[in-house]
Amino acid sequence: MSLSAITATLSSLKSCQGDIQTGMDIVTDVAMDLAEAQDIEVNPDIKELEAMMLECAKLDREINYFVDVVQQVTSEVATQQSEAMFGLSAKVREQFTERIARLSDAELHNHQKVAAFKESIKNSFNQANQGSADNLEELDEDIAVTQSQSNFTCPLTQVEMENPVKNKKCNHHYDEKAILGLIRTRHGQKKKCRCPVVGCGNTDVKESDLILDQMLRRKIQIQKRNSNRT
Structure with a gap:
């Protein structure tokens, strides 16, 4: 595989990463709808959505590490003889496996979109309890009244x-x-x-x-x- 082909593959991976993050935003929106209508402490659907967010965060993190490893390894072999390219795949696999082995799934809770998911659910639930929005239609009306006070x-x-x-x-x-x-x-x-x-x-x-x-x-x-x- 040529270095240009590797660059194209990494570009595709980053595009997939963007799709993953868009999906995480959609999951957050669905969870916020549920939180506004129900008690999040006893709602199994929200717990399942949180688990989905963590899986997406894990995949997002792995793509980041994989891209980083590939870029590091290819930069090392770019100045070497062409024979070095034959061992590129094995070297990437070895370094990527070593990095992933050092990671803890507990760190996934610090992922930016996971943290935003939890904060959004908490705010949505509090908003529902305060009676400011019992459903999406009522929330629409509330936003229409107060949008002049919000800076978008x-x-x-x-x-x-x-x-x-x-x-x-x-x-x-x-x-x-x-x-x-x-x-x-x-x-x-x-x-x-x-x-x-x-x-x-x-x-x-x-x-x-x-x-x-x-x-x-x-x-x-x-x-x-x-x-x-x-």
Whole structure:
């Protein structure tokens, strides 16, 4: 196999990874619907959905490690004789197996989307208990009334966010793709990333500070549906 073929394969894997993460968002939406209607402590469906999220997180993690190992091994053999390519598969398999063996499934609970799933379920259940939304239709009405108080616009792109993330340090929201792009650009320039919200004193936004806000994403989707109806 040529190095160009390997690059194409890794690109396909990353595309699959994007599909996995989209699936995790869908699972979270389904679980939030259930949490708004039932007691999450006795709802076996939500427990099953959480188990599904953990399996997706495991696959996502394994793809990350596999891609990392392949890139590392291929960079090592790229400057060697072509004969080195014959042992590439075995070397990748060996290093990947070693890395996976050191991992603990307990770490999967720290996966960004798993953590967001748990937080979203908790918020949905609390919202249902407070009587603010007994079902999705009532939630739609609530969002319609309060949407003027909610800011769905990314401070970077100035357009409606698709995947909002919350900065746990300053509590500001941004579109995930936009803020990650800014952070990486600033780091590439050997600079810190300042929060793009005017007047914010947070001068060092890190990727680890960002938390997916599934509740806000859901509100944005509901507002978009309501707009389409009108």
